[in-house]
Amino acid sequence: MAATPVMAQRPVDLPPLHHLVNVKPSKAVNVPEDFPLNHRGEITCETCHGIEDIEDIPFEEVDKRAPDFLRQGPYAKTTAFCYRCHAEKTYRRQNIHDLLDARGEYDEKACEYCHQQAPDPGKDHTREQLKLRLPPETICLGCHLKTPHLNALDHLVKPDEKMRRRMQASERRLGIILPLDTRGRIMCVTCHAPHERGLIDESKPAGKQVADGDVKEGVVYEDHPWDAVYRADKQARLKKLPGGAAPVALYYRRLRSEVLLRLSARDGALCLACHAFER
Amino acid sequence: MKGPGLMLLLVLLCLPLSVAGEATNEKDERWWEKRHQRADIFYPHKAHQAVMEADGDACLRCHPFNPTDIRDLERLRVINVIANEPLREICHSCHVDRISAPWRCDLCHDQRQKIWPQDHNFNYIANHAEDSRLDESQCRECHLDLSFCTDCHFRRDSSRHRVHPLAYVSAHGLEARFDTASCGRCHDVDYCSDCHRRRP
Numbered sequence: 001m002a003a004t005p006v007m008a009q010r011p012v013d014l015p016p017l018h019h020l021v022n023v024k025p026s027k028a029v030n031v032p033e034d035f036p037l038n039h040r041g042e043i044t045c046e047t048c049h050g051i052e053d054i055e056d057i058p059f060e061e062v063d064k065r066a067p068d069f070l071r072q073g074p075y076a077k078t079t080a081f082c083y084r085c086h087a088e089k090t091y092r093r094q095n096i097h098d099l100l101d102a103r104g105e106y107d108e109k110a111c112e113y114c115h116q117q118a119p120d121p122g123k124d125h126t127r128e129q130l131k132l133r134l135p136p137e138t139i140c141l142g143c144h145l146k147t148p149h150l151n152a153l154d155h156l157v158k159p160d161e162k163m164r165r166r167m168q169a170s171e172r173r174l175g176i177i178l179p180l181d182t183r184g185r186i187m188c189v190t191c192h193a194p195h196e197r198g199l200i201d202e203s204k205p206a207g208k209q210v211a212d213g214d215v216k217e218g219v220v221y222e223d224h225p226w227d228a229v230y231r232a233d234k235q236a237r238l239k240k241l242p243g244g245a246a247p248v249a250l251y252y253r254r255l256r257s258e259v260l261l262r263l264s265a266r267d268g269a270l271c272l273a274c275h276a277f278e279r
Numbered sequence: 280m281k282g283p284g285l286m287l288l289l290v291l292l293c294l295p296l297s298v299a300g301e302a303t304n305e306k307d308e309r310w311w312e313k314r315h316q317r318a319d320i321f322y323p324h325k326a327h328q329a330v331m332e333a334d335g336d337a338c339l340r341c342h343p344f345n346p347t348d349i350r351d352l353e354r355l356r357v358i359n360v361i362a363n364e365p366l367r368e369i370c371h372s373c374h375v376d377r378i379s380a381p382w383r384c385d386l387c388h389d390q391r392q393k394i395w396p397q398d399h400n401f402n403y404i405a406n407h408a409e410d411s412r413l414d415e416s417q418c419r420e421c422h423l424d425l426s427f428c429t430d431c432h433f434r435r436d437s438s439r440h441r442v443h444p445l446a447y448v449s450a451h452g453l454e455a456r457f458d459t460a461s462c463g464r465c466h467d468v469d470y471c472s473d474c475h476r477r478r479p
Binding site: 077145147148149150151152153154221226229230233234237238241243248250251252253254255265266267268271277278279 | 323324325326328331332335336337338339342343344345346347348349350352354355356357358359361362363364366367368369372
């Protein structure tokens with residue numbers, strides 16, 4: 001185990017859970033050239049913060065929304081700043097949806113993250129027989145946020161009778177499942193297929209899903225020329241909110257490939273399984 | 280006992296009202312159910328469906344599902360609304376820039392007064408010439424078809440620009456004597472002489 005870096009002699013009054021200062025970054029850490037270290041090659045306040053003499057400003061008075069509060073910011077996620085120096089790959093958690101190995105064999109241990117016992121993917125199971133560790137509406141929340149993407153919150157509701165009939169018709173017509181929770185509400189797995197493509201046979205409603213994505217790669221977006229004008233428009237709207245726009249960033253990208261979805265969202269098929277338009 | 284009893288009765292009577300009020304507010308917040316009632320900008324989803332499917336990101340183009348780590352659900356609810364709001368540039372990329380879709384403003388906007396510049400509100404016809412010479416591209420942001428200009432400047436048989444009431448021909452002489460310049464805002468001198476020469 002690597003030795004814990006030792007604080008230098010000069011004490012710095014840091015807020016809780018703050019990164020250490022006055023330590024030399026290890027060889028595994030790649031500090032960008034324009035993130036200054038002190039003459040001993042140690043991390044100081046100035047390494048990460050672009051605000052002049054930040055160490056002399058009381059913590060409460062530091063403008064944490066200033067773009068250069070974290071050097072070369074603002075950052076949509078704090079972790080994005082961490083990965084300027086630390087290798088993101090080494091901090092990545094296991095993707096438990098990546099169930100199949102190169103030979104097409106599945107890893108039972110990965111199954112047991114969610115199931116008490118790995119079910120046979122070749123058989124049909126009732127919800128009880130799946131022996132999920134938690135109810136299906138909460139099981140995703142061990143790793144994912146309840147609302148990990150925009151518009152998720154508005155979907156976690158009980159569809160009305162008209163929409164339920166439309167969903168049932170889509171299930172029959174498209175040979176898929178759009179499962180609801182025990183109280184009839186939409187949950188993550190109503191739209192998302194939790195199992196890697198190929199684990200459950202595609203002829204089974206639970207196994208059918210979009211084909212173009214790679215579960216190892218995840219959802220892939222591509223930049224779009226509308227992004228600049230979209231950001232400007234949305235930032236102007238967000239600034240009018242109490243609390244202002246920071247730290248929310250609304251941006252415009254297009255889907256290049258999608259994964260673990262019961263139908264394609266890119267061509268709207270997934271949305272239209274539930275929604276219909278009068279005009 | 281009379282006082283508390285009366286109070287209880289009042290509370291019980293008001294309860295259904297307040298519950299109904301909450302339900303109404305909750306219903307109001309489901310703004311997407313009223314999207315067809317929004318008269319200021321009309322977006323016919325069905326008419327766009329085939330084009331959007333072919334072009335990709337059919338629904339996601341305006342209803343983004345980008346990742347977010349906002350955990351404050353009240354704030355997220357507001358941000359979802361902002362994220363879903365129509366963006367002029369997205370609509371205009373097809374309807375104005377590329378003209379690959381119908382480009383009549385009133386297809387989507389119910390009142391042109393809401394979208395035109397403020398200086399158009401009063402007698403803009405008197406100033407339009409100078410503005411168009413200074414920056415014609417400003418005009419073309421909305422007036423995509425040159426016939427909007429030529430119908431007045433070069434044609435007299437167009438039915439598009441009816442600024443005078445019917446049978447105005449009988450009354451025009453009097454007004455022309457009061458303020459001849461006002462005729463000149465739209466009509467050149469030949470417009471008068473073409474008729475008056477025939478019937479002196």
